[in-house]
Amino acid sequence: MKKKLWMIFGPVIVAIAALLILLWAPINFKTVTPSKVQQAATSLDVRVLKGESVKNAAEKENYIPIIGSSELSRMDPFHPSSMAQKYDWKNKPFLLGNPGTASLTQAMNVNGMSGLKGNKAVVIISPQWFTKNGVPSAAFKYFLSPLQLTGFILNSDHGDKAMNKYVATRILDLGVSKGPMEDGALERISEGKQITKFQRFYIKDFARSSLKSQDNLFGSVSMNNHQDMINKASSKLPDEYNYKKLNNLAIKMAKTKSQDNELQIGDSFYRRQLKDRITIYRNAHKHVTYTHSPEYNDFEALLYMFAQNHVEVMFVIQPINPHWVKYTGLPMSSIANFDTKIKYQLKSQGFNNIVDLSQVKNPNYIAEDTIHMGWRGWLMMDRRLKDYYKDKKANPKNTQYKMNDYFLTNTWAQNTDFSNNK
Amino acid sequence: MHNITPYSSPHYFIYLLLLLLPIIIGLWFGKRFKVYDFFATVVILITAFFGGNMSQGISLIAYVIFEMITVFGYLSYRKKHNSFWIFSLFVFLAIIPLIFVKLDPLIKNPTISLFAFMGISYLTFKSVEIIMEMRDGVIKEIKPFEFMRFLLFFPTITSGPIDRFRRFQKDVLNVPSREEYVELLHSGVNKLMQGLLYKFIIGYFFGTLLLPKVTILAMSYRNQAPLGLSWYVLAYMYVYSMYLFFDFAGYSLFAVAISNFMGVKTPMNFNAPFKSKNIKDFWNRWHMTLSFWFRDFIYMRLTFTIIKHKWIKNRVAIANVSYFALFLIMGIWHGETWYYIVYGIFHALAMITNDAWLRFKRKHRKQIPSNKFTQAFAIFLTFNIVCFSFLIFSGFLDKLWFS
Numbered sequence: 001m002k003k004k005l006w007m008i009f010g011p012v013i014v015a016i017a018a019l020l021i022l023l024w025a026p027i028n029f030k031t032v033t034p035s036k037v038q039q040a041a042t043s044l045d046v047r048v049l050k051g052e053s054v055k056n057a058a059e060k061e062n063y064i065p066i067i068g069s070s071e072l073s074r075m076d077p078f079h080p081s082s083m084a085q086k087y088d089w090k091n092k093p094f095l096l097g098n099p100g101t102a103s104l105t106q107a108m109n110v111n112g113m114s115g116l117k118g119n120k121a122v123v124i125i126s127p128q129w130f131t132k133n134g135v136p137s138a139a140f141k142y143f144l145s146p147l148q149l150t151g152f153i154l155n156s157d158h159g160d161k162a163m164n165k166y167v168a169t170r171i172l173d174l175g176v177s178k179g180p181m182e183d184g185a186l187e188r189i190s191e192g193k194q195i196t197k198f199q200r201f202y203i204k205d206f207a208r209s210s211l212k213s214q215d216n217l218f219g220s221v222s223m224n225n226h227q228d229m230i231n232k233a234s235s236k237l238p239d240e241y242n243y244k245k246l247n248n249l250a251i252k253m254a255k256t257k258s259q260d261n262e263l264q265i266g267d268s269f270y271r272r273q274l275k276d277r278i279t280i281y282r283n284a285h286k287h288v289t290y291t292h293s294p295e296y297n298d299f300e301a302l303l304y305m306f307a308q309n310h311v312e313v314m315f316v317i318q319p320i321n322p323h324w325v326k327y328t329g330l331p332m333s334s335i336a337n338f339d340t341k342i343k344y345q346l347k348s349q350g351f352n353n354i355v356d357l358s359q360v361k362n363p364n365y366i367a368e369d370t371i372h373m374g375w376r377g378w379l380m381m382d383r384r385l386k387d388y389y390k391d392k393k394a395n396p397k398n399t400q401y402k403m404n405d406y407f408l409t410n411t412w413a414q415n416t417d418f419s420n421n422k
Numbered sequence: 423m424h425n426i427t428p429y430s431s432p433h434y435f436i437y438l439l440l441l442l443l444p445i446i447i448g449l450w451f452g453k454r455f456k457v458y459d460f461f462a463t464v465v466i467l468i469t470a471f472f473g474g475n476m477s478q479g480i481s482l483i484a485y486v487i488f489e490m491i492t493v494f495g496y497l498s499y500r501k502k503h504n505s506f507w508i509f510s511l512f513v514f515l516a517i518i519p520l521i522f523v524k525l526d527p528l529i530k531n532p533t534i535s536l537f538a539f540m541g542i543s544y545l546t547f548k549s550v551e552i553i554m555e556m557r558d559g560v561i562k563e564i565k566p567f568e569f570m571r572f573l574l575f576f577p578t579i580t581s582g583p584i585d586r587f588r589r590f591q592k593d594v595l596n597v598p599s600r601e602e603y604v605e606l607l608h609s610g611v612n613k614l615m616q617g618l619l620y621k622f623i624i625g626y627f628f629g630t631l632l633l634p635k636v637t638i639l640a641m642s643y644r645n646q647a648p649l650g651l652s653w654y655v656l657a658y659m660y661v662y663s664m665y666l667f668f669d670f671a672g673y674s675l676f677a678v679a680i681s682n683f684m685g686v687k688t689p690m691n692f693n694a695p696f697k698s699k700n701i702k703d704f705w706n707r708w709h710m711t712l713s714f715w716f717r718d719f720i721y722m723r724l725t726f727t728i729i730k731h732k733w734i735k736n737r738v739a740i741a742n743v744s745y746f747a748l749f750l751i752m753g754i755w756h757g758e759t760w761y762y763i764v765y766g767i768f769h770a771l772a773m774i775t776n777d778a779w780l781r782f783k784r785k786h787r788k789q790i791p792s793n794k795f796t797q798a799f800a801i802f803l804t805f806n807i808v809c810f811s812f813l814i815f816s817g818f819l820d821k822l823w824f825s
Binding site for chain 2: 001004005007008009012271272273275276277
């Protein structure tokens with residue numbers, strides 16, 4: 001009978017023991033190698049975004065993150081990753097962003113990047129994040145990393161109380177539920193209380209340690225690989241960096257790639273996404289504004305995360321294809337007002353490095369399709385990145401931020417009259 | 423606290439097995455603790471239905487009371503009389519709550535689905551089975567406690583497999599011998615592990631990792647070809663089919679495994695369905711407890727009634743009409759959308775065609791070859807027809823064409 005029982009339960013017991021060791025034993029599985037980091041830098045794999053190990057390994061090497069969203073996948077020759085490879089920038093871009101990632105996802109992401117402390121980063125801001133309802137709950141949930149969530153909960157005993165309170169409330173409002181213990185801890189943070197000792201113990205020693213092992217074990221296994229794409233893109237660039245010549249090349253390439261339509265939209269995108277239903281967009285954005293949005297508060301949370309880690313940040317305001325703007329009837333004032341508001345939020349708190357591509361003199365071929373930068377847009381951005389990427393360390397002079405929790409309030413989210421002050 | 427869907431996460435099993443431990447120890451020593459069984463059922467029902475605003479739990483209680491009244495009302499009637507119309511009335515009464523819930527999406531009136539809770543279909547199948555077998559005279563006596571225990575048997579409460587009352591009674595009234603119980607534990611552990619592999623590894627791969635990707639791809643190419651048909655729609659069809667099978671088969675394995683630990687041999691739901699030689703074979707292997715239920719309580723009874731009243735004389739026509747009725751009802755049961763109905767009609771036509779082909783084959787046995795190649799082809803063809811029906815069932819075509 002004993003043997004019979006062992007034949008039944010033995011394998012299960014062995015399997016459980018193996019699992020426990022794999023997930024909770026304090027073994028550091030070294031799966032992240034420099035070549036993995038290189039692959040991760042352009043892979044845009046969601047596990048890279050949601051994990052921590054690969055990004056922190058990258059921070060120890062010569063990478064500066066570019067934090068954005070869908071535009072990062074527009075890998076034409078002028079994409080920063082391609083340019084950095086071709087012209088041997090000392091530091092290389094590490095891309096963090098997917099279609100659907102917005103400020104709050106990135107705030108959680110940055111909070112988890114402990115290696116970013118005292119270093120530089122780039123953020124590409126999309127006006128389209130700042131819609132009336134802000135980030136859709138489904139998108140936020142999809143990108144929310146349980147690992148980063150535990151990190152946020154454990155960090156909540158220091159840092160700005162108003163910000164922690166805001167983020168916890170917002171996460172709960174977006175309908176996130178990652179387990180009773182995590183929910184309970186978020187609830188306490190949202191009420192401005194410290195998490196209980198037991199919550200800390202459970203989340204730190206039980207939940208997070210296992211999530212960390214999982215991230216170490218699986219965070220960089222069979223990632224998406226865009227290295228070939230980058231190689232192909234950068235091979236089309238001339239050996240010598242000359243802005244004027246590159247600018248002409250960008251126009252030439254963009255022209256041949258957008259012959260289907262009058263809107264300077266890339267052909268493949270146009271055929272796939274627009275061709276048959278483009279007319280529904282005609283004048284469809286007449287009443288769109290980007291100035292009333294909870295996203296402003298989420299964005300503030302992201303700024304707080306940078307400030308807490310003394311990160312020097314370059315902000316790039318993403319352009320919209322001007323022909324598309326005209327076609328959809330989006331008022332120029334909507335773009336201009338957005339610009340003013342976001343810049344006010346940035347500058348008044350000491351984030352002064354802003355590259356505004358939303359209102360340039362010659363915006364032809366600035367976007368690869370409708371709302372995603374590409375071609376000349378990338379090139380204009382690269383021009384500023386080139387020098388910024390010479391040094392990876394933050395200049396302490398540029399990280400003297402004066403954070404203001406007014407920007408976490410709904411008053412600010414809905415405010416458009418801020419020319420004088422709050 | 424939210425409702426916890428049984429078997430939906432690996433953590434659930436840790437708590438569930440702890441809860442089961444006293445039952446397992448009891449059975450090991452040849453005892454069933456009735457009171458503890460009751461306690462465990464209450465715990466599972468509370469976690470599954472009484473989270474949040476408790477609306478599901480309240481519906482469940484109201485539903486059980488309603489079904490009790492119906493079933494025991496019919497029992498006391500049946501002891502003295504046996505009218506077909508009264509019987510039909512009670513069957514209708516028993517399915518009223520389910521009809522309300524299923525009509526809800528159609529008429530978009532949330533108040534009529536007062537009875538909505540997860541698993542209402544499966545409880546209704548069980549109640550209807552009891553009423554039907556009371557009419558047949560095979561169930562003569564049933565105590566309210568036994569009815570509740572059968573209806574609320576927690577391993578199968580949310581999605582089956584659908585057990586039969588008399589079979590179930592045989593298991594719970596009996597305590598397995600030590601040898602039998604060791605065999606049950608063996609089967610339970612194997613099924614539990616197989617279920618974990620199916621649902622959390624293979625099902626996860628197809629459903630969580632692959633399905634969203636092919637969905638996006640198929641949707642993004644939908645303006646490029648007539649009806650939005652691209653290769654990705656085909657990919658979606660296979661990925662969805664695999665997901666559907668592994669997710670549901672995994673779930674069913676859990677339900678059978680947990681039943682086994684409790685000394686109950688709940689019937690299996692799947693038997694290698696993708697190995698089916700034809701569509702009839704498929705329905706004997708796919709979601710078996712449901713298709714057997716439909717076979718026994720709709721198809722057979724309808725066929726029998728038609729023959730008895732001589733409504734139709736032709737045997738083939740009788741079978742075909744019954745197939746239509748069966749699959750149409752199955753389609754409607756899934757939900758009042760065009761794609762569930764089309765799914766039902768599609769399977770009815772497939773069954774009718776299959777029967778016609780089998781008749782033809784029987785007549786021309788000599789001319790039609792039968793070898794390994796034709797058998798492999800039959801499996802291949804059946805698999806693809808089934809997957810195509812799942813594409814209809816998935817509702818993806820609705821999204822592709824009309825959203």
